[in-house]
Amino acid sequence: MVDVRASKAAPFYLIFILQFVGIATQNCPSPCFCKGHFEVYCNNTGISEIPKGIPKETTVLDLGGNKIKKIPYGILNGLLNLTFIGLEQLGFTGNEIEAGALNLPNLTEVDLSFNRYMMVPPNLPKAMSRMYFFYNPIEVLDARSFNDYPSLEYFDMSNCHITHIKPNTFDALVNVNTMHIAFTKLTNAGVPDGVFAKNTKLDYLNLRFNHLNGLLKGLPSSLENIDYVGNPIKEIPSNAFEDLPHLKTLGFWNSALSKIDDNAFAGLVNLTILDFMSAAITSPVTNNTFSGLPSLQTLYLDDNHVPSIDIGALRDLKSLTSLWLSGNNLSTLDEEVLDTKYIPNLNTLFIDFNPWYCDCDLRWLREKVGNASYVIQDPHLIVCHGPEKVAGKPWDELKPEDFVCN
Template identity: 50%
Template sequence: MNDSFNSKVKTQRSVSMSTLLLIVCGVWWTVTVDSQSCPSPCYCRPPGQVFCNGTGISEIPDNIPTDTKILYIGDNPIHEIKKGSLLKLVNLNALDASGARLKEGSIEPGALDLPSLTDVDLSMTDYTTIPKVLPKIMDTFRMMQGNLKTIQSDSFNLYPKIVYLDLSNNEISKIQPGAFDPLVAMTTLYIGFNKLTDASVPWPPNAFSKCRSINSIDFRFNQMQSILNDIPTCIQHLCYVGNQIKTLPSFGFKDLVNLQTLAFWQGQVETIEDNAFHGLDKLTLLDFMQDHIKSTLTNNTFVGLSSVDTLYLDLNNISHIEPGALYPLKSMGSLWLQSNQLSTLKPEVLDTSHLTKLNTLFIDSNPWNCDCNLRWLREKMDHAPYVIQDPHLIVCSGPPKVAGKAWDELKPSDFVCNEE
């Protein structure tokens, strides 16, 4: 028995050693090939990705594989890109130089004129203007977290093929007339976290009149106090998150007939005028989370929003909703009303004969007066076609008998008035 056991152990050990040898040989072979094709101290990964970022290099290695498609050289003390340093990289599609020590004059003319280079990232560099030495065929350009202060009239004259442009987290306070005119192919513009005010964008003339392909503009966390009147009608996604806009005027978006999402969260919106959203029949998402809305939601507040699926009104100061205010929202499935100043609601507000798609309702963290006038809503928690979320967080502020109690511990019969 021992001989059989020992023989079995020897066989297993032999197999294990053979497997280990194969593994070691495999690792050795891989390392050898990588060390031959990948410049030190960079790391290469198929297909065609070369990572030299954060390696401490001060210049671009001269033996980068010729089949490289994506090259990362950022977060290094690289002060210049010479004309011949990338010459052999005819397959290079994307260059990420974010965090390199580049500034005006750092890139020699012609250095980036490569036949396939369409994506360039110069974020976190020291440029104060858009360089004139970028690839003419470039369709994607990022210059985030930089020192841009002004978008000049000729900033993009050489780059009409840009489709995606991200200039967020700069110091931009001025956009000169005609700055975006060359960008006839641009679909996406991120220009948030800057210092744009109402006076920053030239109007008239229309700052985006030549941007015939634009479908998304993100102005988040600037200092704008009013909505722009010259947004192209082809726009589908518009973001004013974190700005200083206090009033949305009547018919303010009437020409944006293709708009699908509109966001104002963490802003200063206090008043939504009647018919503010007239014309937005394709809008599916409207977000006012954590604003300061205190105006009454009237029967004309949401006129035109027949396609909205999700409406965020949480973390505001809404205290009154007229019975028919939500009826235009025929497609609404999710309604967020938590953390407002609502103390009661009339049954007509949530009439499911009008709100046929409603499936989720958030109403917690309001000062609810849980008397007989609100009993209907507590009853809905048990048998409505929609779900009232987080009943343990829906707490009564009054009357005294139920004050401080959550709806999951109360029954509809607990919602009484004094005369009952």
């Protein structure tokens, strides 16, 4: 049965929607694109000045990729609801934003990416909490960079040319929780010990693909996530993270790391992810390499050069669920290494692309394929390198009884 009331109401609602769309389109300054009354996108439209008639209700305004030469004082007056402004890819170098031009009560996010700044510019909003600054040629950060922006909680300065961070640079950032300083040119000599010490709310520090050859010192104990990915760090010494008890994730993949000292991760009782994929680890995994990690759930050791794993090496990893050992130099493995009495939560194991010597000492592991509490992934990629009788054959073509000793 057709609901007559609904069918009669439908045209009214349609007219209302069309009127709303018409109003939004009518109020949108040319040549911009508007999304409702609240978002105005003028980016890459070829304009040379900020258009007039921006709706007062606007919360998002993107002016990027144009020929705008300056942001004059007063030009944005009346945009009391504005929370985000995009000033990316304008060719700005320093003083194009006039004093007070961005002093709007709710403006907290500013995108200055893809400009030509050699310094963090003045005259940004005092209440700014998020700043996007990637792809600028800035080389040095100092205290003047952030002193005027104590409300900053998040910034991204990735893909800049940063070589040095001066002492006290971040002291004013008492509220910052996320810093991205990735794909820059930082070395250990360019980062003074303790430069992050006063950032006691810092949660995530992204330093990937810099030129650091050692761990930074004097980091705040609040850190939960550190990304050292792609740095030429060669060794992790014992007790390296003893002052960072809240760490949950730690990344070193695609690094030059070759050695992990015993008890390197002592005290990291909250760590859940440890990533060494595609590093250069050549040292054996000993009984103390991963000691003190009761919360660790995922361990990436794939694509390294690990030659062996001691019998008790995983016994502290009570929470381990996923173990990646692919692409190492493992030829054999003792059954006690994977004793589920110690690692009861293990559910996924990767062991392909190792030079396995498939004799009777490794038969137990072949028996686990399809017959264990955990899954051994990709048996068709697990290939025997010896003895001669089975060399070159994948495990999905072999049976446990094929693993024999002469």
